[in-house]
Amino acid sequence: MKKIVGKNIVTVFVILAVFLIVIPLPTWLLDLLFAVNIALSVYILLTTMYIKESLEFSIFPSLLLITTVFRLGLNISSTRSILMNKGYAGEIVKAFGTFVMGGNAVVGFIVFILITVVQMVVITKGAERVAEVTARFTLDAMPGKQMAIDADLNQGIIDDKEAKRRRDKVQRESDFFGAMDGAAKFVKGDATFSIVAAIVNLLGGAVMGLVFGGMDFSTVLSTYSIATVGDGLCSQIPSLLISISMGMIVTRAASEESLNSDVIGQFTSQPRVPFIAGLVMFVMGFIPGFPTLTLFVLGGALIALGVGLSRSMKTEEQEAEEQGAKEMAENQDAISEMEYYKDIDNVYKLLNVEPIEMEFGYSLIPLADESAGGTFIERVVIFRKQFAIDMGMVFPSIRMRDNQHINPNQYVIKIKGETVAEGEILMDHYLALDSGNVTREVDGIDTIEPAFNIPAKWISEENKLRAEIAGYTLIDPTSVMITHLSEVIKNHAHELLSRQDVKTMLDKLKETNPSIVEDIVPNVVPVAYLQKELCMLLKENVPIRDLQTILETLADNQHNMKDLDITNEYVRQALKRTITRRFSDGGQIRVITLDTETENKIVSSVKKSEQGSYLAMDPQSIQALIASLNAQIEKIKDVVPSPIVLTSPIVRIYFKKLVDQFIPNVTVLSFNEIDNTVQIQAVGNISI
Template sequence: MAINVLNLRRLITPENLQPLAAPLLIIMILSMMVLPLPVFLLDVFFTFNIAVSVMVMLVAMYSRKPLDFSVFPTVLLVTTLLRLSLNVASTRVVLLEGHSGPDAAGKVIEAFGHFLVGGNTAVGIVVFIILTLINFVVITKGAGRIAEVSARFTLDAMPGKQMAIDADLNAGLIDEKTAKARRKEIANEADFYGAMDGASKFVRGDAVAGILILVINILGGLFVGVIQHQMEVGDAAHTYTLLTIGDGLVAQIPSLIISVAAGLVVSRVGDDEGDIGAQVISQIFANPQVMALTAGIIGVLGLIPGMPNFVFILLAAGFGYLAWRGYKKQEAGSKEAKPAAAKAAAAAAAAAQPQAEVQEASWNDVAPVDVLGLEVGYRLIPMVDKGQDGELLKRIRGLRKKFAQEVGFLAAPVHIRDNLELKPNAYRIALKGVEIGGGEAYPGQFLAINPGRVSGPLNGRETKDPAFGLPAFWIDGGTREQAHALGYTVVDASTVVATHLNHLILNHAAELLGRQETQALMDHIGKESPKLIEDLVPKQLPVSTVQRVLQNLLEEGVNIRDMRTIIEVLAEHAPRVQDPIELTARVREALGRAIIQSLFPGNAEVQVMALEPGLERILMQAMSAGSEGGAIEPGLADTLLRQTAQIAQRQEDIGLPPVLLVPAQLRTLLSRFLRRSVPSLKVISNAEVPESRIIRVTSVVGGAA
């Protein structure tokens, strides 16, 4: 027996009972509809209902964003069901015991029927109707409308938000785990507003049910009191009406509180300034000029004869005090800022003074050129200032890490400095001291990028996405949700600069792979496969040749992550071949599966462009003549460039990568010849396509020549 009791104690724990709480609560609520309750339990449950409603409203006020209270639609259903069950239980007691006195249904109903309305049935009915109208017509209807519009806008904005997440993921600004969490949050937000739109109907139905229950209880009480208990009509009407009004008020007031909580949840905008109280104080009472003007207007009204002068003057004095406090805080802030500005000016003046004695030049004056540099105007300095926790610094570190993981080597760090010669919001990206890109960014604003299928324009500064040249608008934070709803991809200023930098780094990956990076890569591989590196470098190939092969691969968008395969192929062919171009072709054939996989993921058909047989023969003859393109007739070269560009554009329009399949002998020639005119074109050889992949030619280049 002791063992059984011990096992029972182990089973009955808070952790084991927690999943049973919700089912037990629902069963208890439903039981109140059919089982008679003692008067004392009615008082307990009515008090509990009031306490729950107040608690729900406080949780709604202190939630920073709607999803912090995502269970609210369910809570709304349960509290509504609890109120209706209490109405049924109290109606049973009122009709059965109402003839015995005003406390027949418990002290709570008696208090609401006598104290709140003074025992006056007419006042009680009016107050009940007014509370019901406030709840039903004003608060519930408004909250339901907000939830409906929010759900619609959230659903419309989902594609744009998903694209923004994908853009951040592709740029290396977030990892896959963070992207999944953001996608889940977007889906939960849409589900929440949709649920709130439906849950608001519970409260509206509860208000209608309250009115019907009031009428039914009054009529039922008259019938029971006069017919069954032989009461006078006036006494029965007074007694049962007061009990019914008390019952209605004790249910309607918690309903009103819950409706206010629903309105607070769905009307919440932003989640960066704390709870609702903090937002109200910071946005309404923080401006001393507003407080001073309000004090002046109220004070003038208080001087008008016949007005309640004392009340108006008192309030004017209160607002005046708040204005005085606000001005004092502003003055204190400006005094703290002046010494800092004075120190900065003194430092600048000291730096501007000529040196008393000019030092002799030395090698320390020869500064090496940064491999990668980012220069920013003075308004962008907070984005890259470590002391101000600049967001762009974190994103650049993430970019560099993602570049190493995807491309296969560690690029040089990005050196960031301010440049007062640039425009305040401008930035410039340099490679080995030469500008390769630039643009403008506006901290605190967002870039709404048109991906090609938006449903309307935006009010903002029209521009173009600096990375890809897409049409875009710089917008304020208040227009962000509207931009999402119209289908724009919205990103902040730090993401704009980081995405542009990432795009340029990927396009210039070959130039970032210098001799030092190549040697560091060889050393890294040598830690795992020392014999492989020793046999190749420098016994068979110098580091410069390995570097040139790797650069050839990077120039055509082939990553070098599979260094083991690359080194093995070079070691195999190095005794017979020393030409970097020929070695690159051998490496590409070995990496063919990975190259094709990056262009055509999965096992999909390899849908490519091909050369017309006659054009292919002409180009083969030019190659056999020992020329690398110089023997191509100029008119034919122009036709080849023009047709390739047109067909490549058609491939992209139908969602296919522009890939040209040619014989191995022509691949290097055509890749170099076409790269400048059609940057997005990838030229692959027949030898690079795995035998397991199916090739389908979608277009022919040179057919009309």
Template sequence: MSAKDLSVLVGVIMIVIMLIIPLPPGMIDFLIIINISLALIIILVAMNTEEALQFSIFPTLLLLITLFRLGLNVSTTRLILGNEGDAGNVIETFGQFVVGGNALVGFVVFVILVVIQFIVITKGAERVSEVGARFTLDAMPGKQMSIDADLNAGMISDQEAKERRTKIENEADFYGSMDGASKFVKGDAIAGIVIVLINIIFGLVIGMMQQGLDLQEAASTYTLLTVGDGLVSQIPALLVSTATGIVVTRSASNGNLGHDVTEQLFAYPKMLYVAGATIALLGFITPIQALVTTAVASILGVGAFLLERSDQQKVEEEIETEEEPKESEEEMTSPENVVNLLQVDPIEFEFGYGLIPLADANQGGDLLDRVVMIRRQIAIEMGMIVPVIRIRDNIQLQPNEYAIKVKGNEIARGELLLDHYMAMSPGIEDESITGIETLEPAFGQPALWIGEDMKERAELSGYTVVDPPSVVSTHLTEVVKRHAHELLGRQETKKLVDHLNESYPTLVEDVTPTPLSTGDIQKVLANLLKEKVSIRNLPVIFEALADYGQMTKDTDILTEYVRQSLSRQLTHQYAPDGGPLYVLTVSASVEKTVSDAVQHTEHGAFLGIDPNEGQKIIENTMAEVERMQQTGHMPIILCSPAVRMYIRNLLERYMPHIPVLSYNELEPTVEVQSIGVVNGS
């Protein structure tokens, strides 16, 4: 434990000692001076903080300082009433020197301090704390949405978004704490009044009944000491109350209180001339001494002149900076600035100027909110963190066009009509439904752009009617899913591994960095995503990698082992209701042809099938898939585990969306019905 931490603990222990054990006058004098010093430090720190969170410990500190001051009050009361009037040098000095030995004057000064603290400063600070806490809590949802919008627009990074969210939470906690802590200040002021009254009343009783003093002597002795104690206590309390008001009333700024006051109060030097002239005029038309008014007016005039000259120098420096463009030109041509242009965004969504209302919240656009939901949806469904989607307008596109890019390359394009709805037929055309023919961009199905007047009729006819924002959201979601394996790089994989390491450190340790590197894990996860297999269940995936990573470094083979370990997930994915699962099986002759064509090298295995035989397999598969689709079933190809990945590689170019499963990837409980066989001839 450091010396700073130990000093705080010792301070709390001293407070307890003050409440229980009588302390000598010399020790009380020392603690009183400490109390005044702490109060002075607190108000100076409060004045020099630029924002409230820089003094986040203030609510707790306020409680400790209040408790310390009350402990001092108990100790000083014990001295005043129980030590025959010897309350220490500091209290006596405040009673004699500060108020001139006049108890009545001292009592009046004390009452004024209490009124200022209790009615003006404490009451105001308490009200500002309550309002600040309520407004901060009310503003939290809007601030969170603003952060999400900036994150999705690419204006801030994930780390910056996390820091801003943490700051919002800390602000809410701080103002909530200040709302409660301000009650301590209020209670302290009330306690000060009660303690003074107790000291005066019981001081008279003790002086007259126990010490045999007459009323005048008892009143002079005990009242002066009580007023001195009250002033010693209330001056630090007033400073702390003022610091409370300063902290809770600070608005957003780039400087401390002193900087803000001088920067804003003296922002208009000409107003100082006006104020100085007014003060000087008072010296001539009123009985106020001209010497006083002239001195103040002169100070204001000189200050205005100096401020004007300072502002003029700033303007000249800015002009000189503008007249020297060489340095800025050198900066523009420096290698560092050129390097910044090489940044390529993982995902970009560009749109023509006619689609700006989609992204403009002021025009009712909710594209940014939809992008947030897309990222959450894919995180739940696919188990990957989608990078920030950069959204920008592009004047090179047609007004109603949009384009989606992955790593700088355009991979999808579409067109929207903002004042229309997209209607997709249920299979039975209704000739009364008319509109502009188009293709649904996500799945390429025929569709119509219809007007508002046709919307209700289309819905009654069984058409699926979708508004333009939903069309583009669906398209963007499908594009991200389709290219998820490209978006998952080593850096993203490292984040997933680090997240898993928080809950399963032993499991992660058994997989990486030995026997598998981050790159090996990334290739396995990318293989899964390429076939639309969710990687959300990372513990199961890593269990398989830990079991088989020692046996082989071939990431394709490791992927097959992982898929088999995810059999329950795959079964639920393709047979969510428990079956039956309708499939196309691969004949034994085709499996033997593929198996014999597999060639093994030191860099892994690959399929070297004869082109003619491969073409026949592809054509037969496409024919069976088409026949299966006509029966209303989703095509799924089922084969043995030994050839699954090779058949998938053979068919991928022609039928990328057709899933290929092996028998080991299905749960034994699922009912499988084969409605076709893939032959090689």
């Protein structure tokens, strides 16, 4: 029974609130419901002050309607009681009217009118305008936010669950502020109705008292003015609290703390402010006619607050400096540098080469410092997981260090000790990319996106909303670096796969399928040979996760193992489902083909030697072939951003080696590497 009541309590409350309009209530019940109304309004106001973002109180638009209906029902019930009971509608109404009026009907009505005007003109109208603007901006920014989520998902920065959660949040924000835009009209209408109810109470009560009650005019005025003001305040005060709650929730920015914590923290962050304000109060105290003592007390309190805050901040700074000095002292080596390197083993340590390194300018250090709230390391961990799933390889740990010799906003990526990429980041800015739907230009600093070398702009925080509305895709500085790093690792994965990594992969496979590892490695396929094969696959962006199939294919073609290129082709054909999934889109694959004459020309130019086969084509034919390929890529670049060339199996390896010398990012596949479930669409043709 309790569960049934708990699940339907809101439904019962709404129905009872509607019935209040037509069912007469005793005065004791009116007192109870007025108290509930006030308590509920205070509860809602406090909730809006303690939430961190608006979506934490997403039921507010519906709650606004429910409380409005409840107040209207109470207002009508109290009006009925006033007219039928000679101006008596319960003790709460009487107490409100008597307290506010203080024996003067004119003062009471003026206070009531002022409260009503403040609610309608100042609070409700302002909150309504904020809700309207926020709803429009939130709706306009939805496409940009969705594109940013898709970009993070495609880069492996987030997984499907996180992407779904972010999309749901964007949709909920749009729905919430759209609902708030309309729900604001409820409070405005409620305030209007309270004025009408007050007029009805006063005029109707006067008629009832003079005509049917036999009262004299002064008694009627005293009785019904108290009831009118008391009833109006019983409705207007909860309505005012709800209006403040509405204004609070539509102006609430996302934060890590509640409103109370933010206000205290930000008001006490500048010690000079209360000190100067206290001096101003002291100066005002010397003006003739001003309350000197009051101003001096207030000024002294503000100055004392400023001094206390200043001392507190100095103490915190001293503690931080002492902690830093203590850590530095602990890290200093007692042995001098010369003494240290007298040990030859310490000199050998200088020869170690890290597989992957990142160096940061001092301005970018907070992005990688977890103690300062940086999320770069966390994002690297997420990318390592996604890369392992996609490519079947776990790349090594990344050595991160600061570098005082580079630009403060610069970072450098090194592979095996040598710089392979670098970029610059502007902190407190967003990288804006043209999504193709930009409606207008937004002021920013022109730059080049470091991962894909496309034009972009650095947009400041104050122009962020304008850029989103204009259609730009905005990327935060950490995402820019992680995207660049991910592309570098993808392009150099074949250099990072060591024999120790291959040994670890074999050990993992041995746990689930020991027979295939024991039979093939190292008797048929040595670890070094397997490493070269895997590196060749990674170099052409082919996943190596299916290690079992790779080993079985190498074992089946052991008679061709002298020519690594030939065995690589057999392995690729065995992985055709993986290759098809990797390069197809929506059940089809768009390719550029080679005409028959060009393929025959390549085959006739292949020469064999003891070390293997190689392509010996004359320079004029090579130049014509590359020119034709460039023309086809330029023609289809808007349709196929990542070009794929489809050739016959015998031609693929030679054509790929030739193209890599001139256009390294072209994918070359053979017919035997594409699964028959995929539709092949030729969008270009290469001919000499």
